[in-house]
Amino acid sequence: MKKTTTNIVVLIGIILTVHLLYTMWIIPEVNHLQIMAKSTGDLLPRNFFIIVKDIEQEIAIILFLWGLYLTASKFYETSSRDYLFDVDLLKDIQDNENDTKNILNSIDALPQEIQSAPLVQTIASSLRRYMITGSVQNASESISPALEAMAVKNEAELAVIKYIVWAIPSIGFLGTVRGIGMAMSQAQNAVAGDIGPMTESLGTAFNSTFVALLASVVIMLLLSFLQKTQDEQLVKVQEYCEKYLIERISISK
Numbered sequence: 083m084k085k086t087t088t089n090i091v092v093l094i095g096i097i098l099t100v101h102l103l104y105t106m107w108i109i110p111e112v113n114h115l116q117i118m119a120k121s122t123g124d125l126l127p128r129n130f131f132i133i134v135k136d137i138e139q140e141i142a143i144i145l146f147l148w149g150l151y152l153t154a155s156k157f158y159e160t161s162s163r164d165y166l167f168d169v170d171l172l173k174d175i176q177d178n179e180n181d182t183k184n185i186l187n188s189i190d191a192l193p194q195e196i197q198s199a200p201l202v203q204t205i206a207s208s209l210r211r212y213m214i215t216g217s218v219q220n221a222s223e224s225i226s227p228a229l230e231a232m233a234v235k236n237e238a239e240l241a242v243i244k245y246i247v248w249a250i251p252s253i254g255f256l257g258t259v260r261g262i263g264m265a266m267s268q269a270q271n272a273v274a275g276d277i278g279p280m281t282e283s284l285g286t287a288f289n290s291t292f293v294a295l296l297a298s299v300v301i302m303l304l305l306s307f308l309q310k311t312q313d314e315q316l317v318k319v320q321e322y323c324e325k326y327l328i329e330r331i332s333i334s335k
Contacts, residue, residue: 089151089152089242092148092151093144093148096144096147096148096151097144100140100143100144100147101140104140108131108134108135109135111131112131112132112135115127115129115131115132132289133289133292133293134289134293135289136257136286136289136290137257138253138254138256138257138260138290138293138294139257139289139290139293139294141253142250142253142254142290142293142294142297143293143297145246145249145250145253145297146246146250146297146300146301148246149243149246149247149250149301149304150301150304152242152243152246153243153301153304153305153308156239156240156243156308157307157308157311160308160311160312160315161311163196163199163200163201163315164315166196166199166201166202167201167318167322170326172185172205172326172327182209182212182213182331183213185209186206186209186210186213189202189205189206189209190206200229200232200315200316200319201318201319201322201323203228203232204225204228204229204232204319204323205323205327207224207225207228208221208222208224208225208228208323208327208328209221209327211223211224212331218328218331221327221328221331222324222328225320225323225324225328226320229316229319229320232316232319233313233316236309236312236316240305240308240309243301243305243308244305246301247298247301247302247305250294250297250298250301251294251295251298253290253294254290254291254292254293254294254295254298255291255294256290257286257287257289257290257291257294258287258288258290258291259287260286260287260290261286261287261288261289261290262287
């Protein structure tokens with residue numbers, strides 16, 4: 083719940099910041115360029131301000147920045163636990179004076195941040211199965227379902243980012259439809275020789291598509307890297323459990 087609240091607060095902050103930039107910088111600059119173009123009779127130049135001036139581009143930028151934040155936070159959350167793979171959490175498992183229950187209690191006494199790590203959750207689940215059944219095979223078989231559950235959890239946590247990847251091009255397409263509709267309404271003026279309004283409307287259509295596709299390509303690339311990192315972490319969890327847990331309880335049994 084705390085994470086969801088933080089994400090919403092960040093989204094609100096991004097909305098306010100981007101809208102402030104549009105109000106204080108981009109829109110005034112666009113108005114200046116329009117006045118200059120009208121006074122000289124030239125078409126609007128194709129620069130940064132003209133490309134991002136419309137509402138569809140503003141929404142796409144907001145979603146892009148929020149997607150960057152969500153992706154970066156997941157990267158940090160995943161990478162911040164990598165050090166656990168270099169720590170022998172079960173070094174006392176071969177000590178006859180430490181039974182499975184004591185080792186499990188020591189794992190449960192770890193800070194909540196460490197307990198929520200996929201590695202620690204899988205170890206705890208396997209140890210509980212071993213403590214109940216006394217079977218090394220049952221303990222080993224409990225690892226795969228735990229990893230599958232974590233894979234499902236990872237997919238669920240990426241749902242918002244995947245929605246953003248879908249939503250950004252959709253917003254761009256809405257801008258394209260709006261721009262083409264505006265251009266069609268200016269067709270009569272274009273036939274009469276005044277193509278300025280029509281080309282400006284077509285610019286709205288093409289600019290919204292350009293910004294949206296560019297933003298979605300970047301977010302999709304980062305999402306692919308994130309999914310790869312999460313999958314590699316699950317593989318490391320399985321290898322760690324087989325090396326430090328299953329082999330040791332098989333020998334000590």
